[in-house]
Amino acid sequence: MLAVYILLAILGLVIISQVISRVMVKYFRYAPPVPSFTAPIMDSNVRRIVQPPRTIIERSGIAPGMKVLDLGSGSGAFTIDVARAVGGQGRVYALDIQPAMIRQLAEKLARPENRDIGNVELIEGDAHKLPFGVASLDLVYMVSILQEIPRRPEALAEIKRVLRPGGILAVSETLMDIDYFLKSTVIKMAQQAGFTMDGADGNLWSYTVRFTRP
Numbered sequence: 752m753l754a755v756y757i758l759l760a761i762l763g764l765v766i767i768s769q770v771i772s773r774v775m776v777k778y779f780r781y782a783p784p785v786p787s788f789t790a791p792i793m794d795s796n797v798r799r800i801v802q803p804p805r806t807i808i809e810r811s812g813i814a815p816g817m818k819v820l821d822l823g824s825g826s827g828a829f830t831i832d833v834a835r836a837v838g839g840q841g842r843v844y845a846l847d848i849q850p851a852m853i854r855q856l857a858e859k860l861a862r863p864e865n866r867d868i869g870n871v872e873l874i875e876g877d878a879h880k881l882p883f884g885v886a887s888l889d890l891v892y893m894v895s896i897l898q899e900i901p902r903r904p905e906a907l908a909e910i911k912r913v914l915r916p917g918g919i920l921a922v923s924e925t926l927m928d929i930d931y932f933l934k935s936t937v938i939k940m941a942q943q944a945g946f947t948m949d950g951a952d953g954n955l956w957s958y959t960v961r962f963t964r965p
């Protein structure tokens with residue numbers, strides 16, 4: 752019985768936060784970057800159950816040797832796993848607009864268990880103006896960030912610019928995030944930006960959708 756109450760409480764919280772977030776975005780055009788003090792929640796074991804990094808990485812099409820941009824990396828809930836997935840021949844650029852997030856990721860990378868990782872570059876930057884050359888990346892990995900970007904068409908055009916032809920844009924969302932976008936919305940936006948839909952995995956609760964850059 753207790754489990755049912757807990758489930759109902761979680762469901763209620765999800766619904767309330769989704770409604771509040773939608774009202775803020777629709778009527779106040781307000782979806783600020785999630786504050787850095789929430790990093791321990793994003794980086795928690797519960798999150799790893801809801802969005803297991805390995806599953807999201809597999810669904811995204813990340814493979815050894817790739818150059819991957821972890822766009823809106825936050826404190827790096829996925830970055831370490833992405834770094835291990837691309838291996839020594841690959842490279843991960845973890846970019847976030849908030850210096851405090853990048854600092855937390857740097858601290859995480861400095862932990863003894865992560866000292867073997869030497870393929871991550873930390874960048875304080877903005878999705879609207881990516882510090883990469885034309886066609887210089889294999890994959891752009893975005894988890895729970897799209898709605899926080901104010902000018903999404905502009906950012907998607909930037910992502911298209913930095914991806915090589917055939918490169919992948921992988922977008923993952925979970926309903927646990929108040930800035931959740933429906934899969935159909937993401938597909939529409941990416942297609943309008945000139946990406947080709949490649950495939951989707953998961954469900955309403957947690958999904959990943961992949962696009963290729965023509």
Ligand SMILES: C[S@@+](CC[C@H](N)C(=O)[O-])C[C@H]1O[C@@H](n2cnc3c(N)ncnc32)[C@H](O)[C@@H]1O
Nearest residue numbers: 784793823824825828847848877878894896899
């Ligand atoms: C909800 S968090 C998700 C972090 C991480 N991807 C994860 O799933 O744990 C979204 C992140 O995107 C970052 N962000 C928001 N707008 C951004 C922008 N315009 N450019 C780069 N990063 C941005 C925020 O600072 C925040 O760290």
